[in-house]
Amino acid sequence: MTTLEDGRRILAELMGADYVATKDKKRNSFNEAIQEYSEEVCFGRTWARDGIDRKQRSIINIAMLTALNRPNQLRHHIEGALTNGCTVAELKEILLQTAVYCGLPAAGEAFRIAEEVLRERGLLD
Known part of the structure; x- marks a missing residue:
């Protein structure tokens, strides 16, 4: 699994599948970079850490x-x-x-x- 996939999984666990689905509906060519950054870095790297x-x-x-x-x-x-x-x-x-x-x-x-x-x-x- 990549950190982006991990991030999406963690985000769904924290906020719910409906939240992720709603977020995906709002995704477009302009905001996809910040959405992927959030999913990968915030959730896939930071929230996934031990400690x-x-x-x-x-x-x-x-x-x-x-x-x-x-x-x-x-x-x-x-x-x-x-x-x-x-x-x-x-x-x-x-x-x-x-x-x-x-x-x-x-x-x-x-x-x-x-x-x-x-x-x-x-x-x-």
Whole structure:
């Protein structure tokens, strides 16, 4: 298997086959280079490495994406974190930690996005 194939497999495991199918439908001659880069380098090389598990990688990504104020990617990585075994309580603590180091506006937005994902999955009342 190539790193690109590994990346696509890992991406599907993290985000779901529907996510990959939707991403493939949006692929075109302009964006295919960045999509392949993401699949090969991000998922096929980095996410495939030993050293830390997927749950730990998800925790790191949630904190970084909160700090960078990247709501669309944050949504996907919150979904992936749940797939990787993060609990609602852990997500709350991760996001509370970001309030201290990233600022309240960034953390507040991250909490809002997380609440949407958790409600969609029936994990919040």
